[in-house]
Structure formats: structure tokens, C-alpha cells
Amino acid sequence: MKQSPLHTVLCERLGIEYPVVAFTHCKDVAAAVINAGGFAVLGEAMHTPEQIAADIRWLRQRIGGKTFGIDLVLPAAVPEQRSLEELLAQIPAEHRAFERSIKAKYDVPDPKRPPDLYQWGGLDQSRGLKQLEVVFDERVPVFASGLGSPAFLLERAHQLQMQVWGLIGKPRQAKRQIEAGTDVLIAQGYDAAGHTGTIGTFSIVPQVVDLCAPRGIPVLAAGGVTTGRHLAAALALGAAGVWTGTLWLASRESDVNQPLKERLIEASCTDTWHSDCLSGFTMRTLVSPWHREWTSEGAPAVLQPPLQSLLSAEYIQASLDHQRKDLMTEAAGQGVDYVTAMKPARQVLSDLVDEALDTLERLGGGTQ
Numbered sequence: 001m002k003q004s005p006l007h008t009v010l011c012e013r014l015g016i017e018y019p020v021v022a023f024t025h026c027k028d029v030a031a032a033v034i035n036a037g038g039f040a041v042l043g044e045a046m047h048t049p050e051q052i053a054a055d056i057r058w059l060r061q062r063i064g065g066k067t068f069g070i071d072l073v074l075p076a077a078v079p080e081q082r083s084l085e086e087l088l089a090q091i092p093a094e095h096r097a098f099e100r101s102i103k104a105k106y107d108v109p110d111p112k113r114p115p116d117l118y119q120w121g122g123l124d125q126s127r128g129l130k131q132l133e134v135v136f137d138e139r140v141p142v143f144a145s146g147l148g149s150p151a152f153l154l155e156r157a158h159q160l161q162m163q164v165w166g167l168i169g170k171p172r173q174a175k176r177q178i179e180a181g182t183d184v185l186i187a188q189g190y191d192a193a194g195h196t197g198t199i200g201t202f203s204i205v206p207q208v209v210d211l212c213a214p215r216g217i218p219v220l221a222a223g224g225v226t227t228g229r230h231l232a233a234a235l236a237l238g239a240a241g242v243w244t245g246t247l248w249l250a251s252r253e254s255d256v257n258q259p260l261k262e263r264l265i266e267a268s269c270t271d272t273w274h275s276d277c278l279s280g281f282t283m284r285t286l287v288s289p290w291h292r293e294w295t296s297e298g299a300p301a302v303l304q305p306p307l308q309s310l311l312s313a314e315y316i317q318a319s320l321d322h323q324r325k326d327l328m329t330e331a332a333g334q335g336v337d338y339v340t341a342m343k344p345a346r347q348v349l350s351d352l353v354d355e356a357l358d359t360l361e362r363l364g365g366g367t368q
């Protein structure tokens with residue numbers, strides 16, 4: 001029987017049907033994508049070690065022995081160890097005053113609970129490492145790291161038969177991770193949601209494919225993938241699959257709140273800004289009053305990570321707690337124009353696959 005042109009080395013290695021990886025913070029989305037023949041990596045950077053262990057158990061119970069991944073952030077640019085109070089105390093008075101002026105100007109209420117960001121593994125290195133211990137204890141099949149190099153944990157992960165995947169945005173980072181022995185590289189372009197560099201997806205992917213080819217390391221294309229045409233193009237660039245985030249945010253199972261889903265559906269690519277005003281790292285997110293104020297004349301310089309994240313945390317939490325659609329922001333990529341309906345995740349996947357197959361047929365051939 002003729003094999004599907006979508007059956008790549010990634011499908012072989014993971015035992016999956018489609019070379020589509022969903023990055024998601026939502027367990028229900030992860031379970032739906034895995035059970036529909038794709039692969040999912042659950043973002044757990046905002047959770048305590050106890051919550052991460054519980055989420056892994058939850059997911060395992062619903063996917064019947066299939067593989068999955070967990071993603072954490074391990075930035076080297078943050079202090080080794082600091083309490084939340086110590087970090088909050090480092091925010092300069094000028095920046096607090098500017099934050100207060102934004103809250104007053106846009107009538108931003110107080111959040112109803114402490115910001116989720118207070119648990120972020122990226123606040124200091126010790127938090128990320130404690131989260132990582134759970135991933136090792138649970139022998140998670142795939143570990144991915146979005147911020148920071150996973151090189152230091154490779155040996156231990158491989159001893160436990162875990163795969164380690166690394167997200168990179170520059171050829172220099174790719175070379176380092178190839179040398180270190182990373183199992184899969186995710187070449188993420190400027191189009192992508194979240195923390196990203198400045199090289200476009202079409203430029204970074206083939207370069208990383210060429211760098212990885214001699215060692216047979218599969219590459220996933222990330223950044224702006226929201227249609228089947230993107231998936232077909234990624235395979236044409238030599239990728240073994242795609243790594244997607246924005247695509248799933250407005251899906252029916254997604255726990256993103258309703259006004260934010262509506263904003264994502266309404267948004268176009270120019271509504272996503274590449275800015276460091278939320279976290280101190282450059283990041284693509286839906287534009288909000290917070291962005292406009294931090295890029296206005298007279299705004300203070302953005303703080304170093306993780307202080308800028310702590311400064312924006314109350315604004316973000318308040319927008320969610322009070323359902324203030326006008327204030328909300330979220331990581332979102334330039335492919336957001338194609339997020340046009342709240343479909344079940346299974347359907348999002350099957351639409352992507354169908355369009356990719358049609359595209360490849362239209363072009364008159366298969367891929368690898």
C-alpha cells in the first residue's frame with residue numbers, strides 16, 4: 001500500500017499518524033490531539049511540581065499508552081535562586097509608578113487572586129530545576145524546553161530513555177544543540193507566538209534542516225503554521241513536521257477564556273506585536289493597552305527578565321479575572337488570521353491534514 005506523504009520520520013519515531021505537534025497549556029487539547037493521531041507537548045512552566053505530577057497522571061489516564069511531551073522554560077538569564085518577595089522588591093519605583101499610571105488610565109481593577117505568573121518556572125533557575133525533577137521522576141517520553149538550552153540535562157534524560165527536544169531561533173543555537181545531542185530541533189521563526197527571535201520561519205527552517213541533516217536529526221517547523229498549506233510547505237522545506245501553538249488557542253477544548261478566544265478569532269497578523277514589554281524577552285503577543293503604553297514616548301526602559309514579567313503580571317491577571325476583553329493579551333503568532341472558528345481540536349487537526357494532502361496532490365507529488 002502507498003504510504004501517505006504525511007508519514008515522516010517523526011511519525012516513525014513517535015508512532016503517530018500525522019506529523020503535527022500541538023504545543024498547548026491545556027490538558028484537554030493535548031489529550032484530544034494525541035487521540036486524533038497527532039502529538040502534543042503540554043506547557044507546564046506555570047505550574048508547581050505537584051500540579052505537574054498530577055497533570056502527567058491525568059494525561060496518561062486518557063491517552064492509553066501513547067506518547068506525549070512536557071515543556072518547561074529554563075532560562076539562563078535569570079538569577080539562580082530568589083524568593084518572590086526578593087524579586088518583587090527589585091522592581092524600581094519609576095517602573096511601579098508607570099504601571100500604576102497604566103492601571104489608572106485604563107481603569108484596570110485589582111486581580112482576584114495572585115497572578116499565575118508567580119509560579120512561573122522562569123522566575124529563577126531553582127524553580128525550573130524543581131519542575132524538571134518531576135519530568136525525570138515521571139520519565140516523560142519527550143521533554144522540550146522553550147527558553148534556555150537543555151544541553152545540561154541530556155545525559156540524564158537519555159539514561160532514562162527520554163527524548164529531549166530544543167526550540168531554537170538562530171542557526172548558532174541550532175549548532176550548539178546538535179553538538180550537545182538534542183534529539184529533535186524545533187526551528188522557530190519570527191512569526192511564532194511567544195518568545196521568539198527575529199529570523200522568519202521560511203529563512204530559519206531550511207538552514208536548520210541543512211545543519212541537522214548529517215546527523216539525521218529531525219527538524220520541526222514552527223511559527224505561523226495554521227493551515228494545511230503551511231504544513232505542506234514545512235515538509236517541502238525539509239522539516240519532518242510542524243510544531244504549532246496559536247492554532248489550538250481558540251479550539252473548543254481550550255481553557256483560554258471566552259473573550260480571549262473571541263479576540264483571537266477577530267485578530268489579524270498585525271495585531272500581534274513582537275515586543276519585550278511583557279517579559280523582558282522578545283515575545284509575540286496580541287497587542288493591548290499595556291503594549292501601546294510601553295512603546296509610547298517617555299516610557300521607562302523595559303526591565304531585565306524576570307522583573308518585567310512580574311511587573312506585567314497583575315495587569316494580565318486582572319484582565320483575565322475581570323473578563324476585560326479590551327485589556328487582554330496572550331501569546332499569539334502571525335498565523336492568527338486563519339484561526340477563525342472555535343472548532344473541536346480533532347477537527348482542527350483533520351482540517352489541517354486534509355488541506356495538506358490536497359496541497360501536495362495539487363503540486364503533483366509526495367514528500368520524503
Ligand SMILES: Cc1cc2nc3c(=O)[nH]c(=O)nc-3n(C[C@H](O)[C@H](O)[C@H](O)COP(=O)(O)O)c2cc1C
Nearest residue numbers: 023043146192193194223224225244245246331333
Ligand atoms: C499561549 C502560548 C503560550 C506559549 N508558551 C510557551 C511556553 O511556555 N514554552 C514554550 O516552549 N513555548 C511556548 N509558546 C510557543 C510555542 O511553543 C510555539 O513555539 C509557538 O506557538 C509556535 O508558533 P505559532 O503560535 O505561530 O504556531 C507559547 C505559545 C502560545 C500560543
